[in-house]
Amino acid sequence: MTVEAMPAAILSDDLLERCAGRAATYDRENRFFSEDFEELRQAGYLLLPVPQEFGGLGYNLSEVCKEQRKLAYRSPATALATNMHFYWVGLAADMLRMGDPSMKWMLEEAAAGEVFAAGHGEVGNDLPVLMTSARAERVDGGYKFYAHKIFGSLAPVWTRLGLHAMDNSDPANPKVVHAFMPRDTPGYTIKETWDTLGMRATRSDDTIIDGAFVPDRYCHVVGAGFPGADLFVLGIFAWAEPTFANIYYAIAQRASDLAVASLGKRTSVANGGQTNAHNPMNQYAVAEMRLTLDAVLAHIERIADDWTNGVDFGGEWPAKLVSAKYHAVEGAKKVVDIAMDLSGGTGMFKSNELERLYRDDRCGGFHPANAGLVHEIVAKTALGLLGGEPRG
Numbered sequence: 423m424t425v426e427a428m429p430a431a432i433l434s435d436d437l438l439e440r441c442a443g444r445a446a447t448y449d450r451e452n453r454f455f456s457e458d459f460e461e462l463r464q465a466g467y468l469l470l471p472v473p474q475e476f477g478g479l480g481y482n483l484s485e486v487c488k489e490q491r492k493l494a495y496r497s498p499a500t501a502l503a504t505n506m507h508f509y510w511v512g513l514a515a516d517m518l519r520m521g522d523p524s525m526k527w528m529l530e531e532a533a534a535g536e537v538f539a540a541g542h543g544e545v546g547n548d549l550p551v552l553m554t555s556a557r558a559e560r561v562d563g564g565y566k567f568y569a570h571k572i573f574g575s576l577a578p579v580w581t582r583l584g585l586h587a588m589d590n591s592d593p594a595n596p597k598v599v600h601a602f603m604p605r606d607t608p609g610y611t612i613k614e615t616w617d618t619l620g621m622r623a624t625r626s627d628d629t630i631i632d633g634a635f636v637p638d639r640y641c642h643v644v645g646a647g648f649p650g651a652d653l654f655v656l657g658i659f660a661w662a663e664p665t666f667a668n669i670y671y672a673i674a675q676r677a678s679d680l681a682v683a684s685l686g687k688r689t690s691v692a693n694g695g696q697t698n699a700h701n702p703m704n705q706y707a708v709a710e711m712r713l714t715l716d717a718v719l720a721h722i723e724r725i726a727d728d729w730t731n732g733v734d735f736g737g738e739w740p741a742k743l744v745s746a747k748y749h750a751v752e753g754a755k756k757v758v759d760i761a762m763d764l765s766g767g768t769g770m771f772k773s774n775e776l777e778r779l780y781r782d783d784r785c786g787g788f789h790p791a792n793a794g795l796v797h798e799i800v801a802k803t804a805l806g807l808l809g810g811e812p813r814g
Contacts (some may be wrong), residue, residue, distance in 0.1 A: 442496035448623035455623040471512035476533040484730040487668040494672035499623035503575040509661035510538040539580035543573035550790040556587035558599040564637040577627040601636040609634030620781035648809040663743040664726040667750035670786040674754035681761035718753040741803040748796040751786035
């Protein structure tokens with residue numbers, strides 16, 4: 423699809439409503455958002471970050487965040503899974519803009535319809551992307567990989583799985599090998615493990631990799647840990663953290679809007695027959711939601727804009743990125759909790775959208791970086807200790 427053939431608004435109101443209408447069914451049946459995915463792909467949504475010269479829309483990080491926020495407001499799981507594709511393609515586009523053409527191939531493949539997914543999650547690895555418990559073995563022309571990856575969103579449809587593993591062939595100089603495994607590669611299996619509290623439509627199943635070979639053209643090798651982080655590694659966080667943040671902000675905004683609307687419809691004998699909107703305690707709760715949302719939105723938009731505009735924070739960037747995601751996730755939990763309280767108990771019912779939003783919202787803390795890692799990165803940055811390995 424060429425830029426000229428693309429509609430001005432990819433996320434039309436009709437498309438958003440159709441996605442929203444399917445969200446409860448996907449959640450209840452614990453199945454992948456197949457219809458949403460096909461509609462979004464046909465509309466050109468997966469091409470948002472692809473530069474125009476490759477046939478995409480050329481959206482920058484700030485612009486993609488706004489679109490994801492719009493989609494997540496009604497279909498959180500659909501937006502979250504789609505995000506795994508965006509943060510790879512957006513990273514490749516930024517690298518090219520910054521003068522590094524090494525990921526140009528990804529933009530060409532994304533424009534041709536390939537779907538990228540993330541294979542970072544691993545049991546026992548609480549320093550994702552920077553470290554790994556998986557193993558990479560150097561062989562002629564590329565690497566063989568041995569890994570058990572978890573939280574593999576887009577499992578039914580990805581065509582390129584972004585993964586990482588450790589090359590310890592030189593113990594004094596370990597390397598992290600990032601690779602993008604084509605779906606037709608022999609040597610892996612997808613294990614259907616995804617039966618979770620929330621974000622069920624993402625179908626983030628496990629991937630067991632046993633000797634799968636990935637050629638050098640699909641590999642990017644860096645040093646291990648914070649000292650080895652380059653533009654590629656920083657760019658992963660730059661695209662993942664703000665986009666995650668906007669998705670969870672959107673959940674909170676939706677929950678707040680539903681709660682506020684319900685207060686104007688329900689009456690109370692204690693209020694003399696007036697609606698619950700007249701209860702001063704409910705008014706206080708509504709104010710708390712709005713105050714939290716305003717602060718979160720200002721923070722996450724500022725960070726996305728600063729990255730997009732090339733603000734040079736140097737070594738402060740990791741802390742700033744994870745901080746924005748942390749504030750969004752924690753703020754969203756607060757807002758959704760208040761919304762549930764204001765529901766008066768109706769939010770407990772499966773037929774109420776708030777019940778699903780509550781469960782989807784709980785998943786935010788599991789996305790990298792988790793609360794513990796956020797505090798470690800922020801504190802060590804302030805203390806000048808970031809990059810010391812191992813912890814201490």
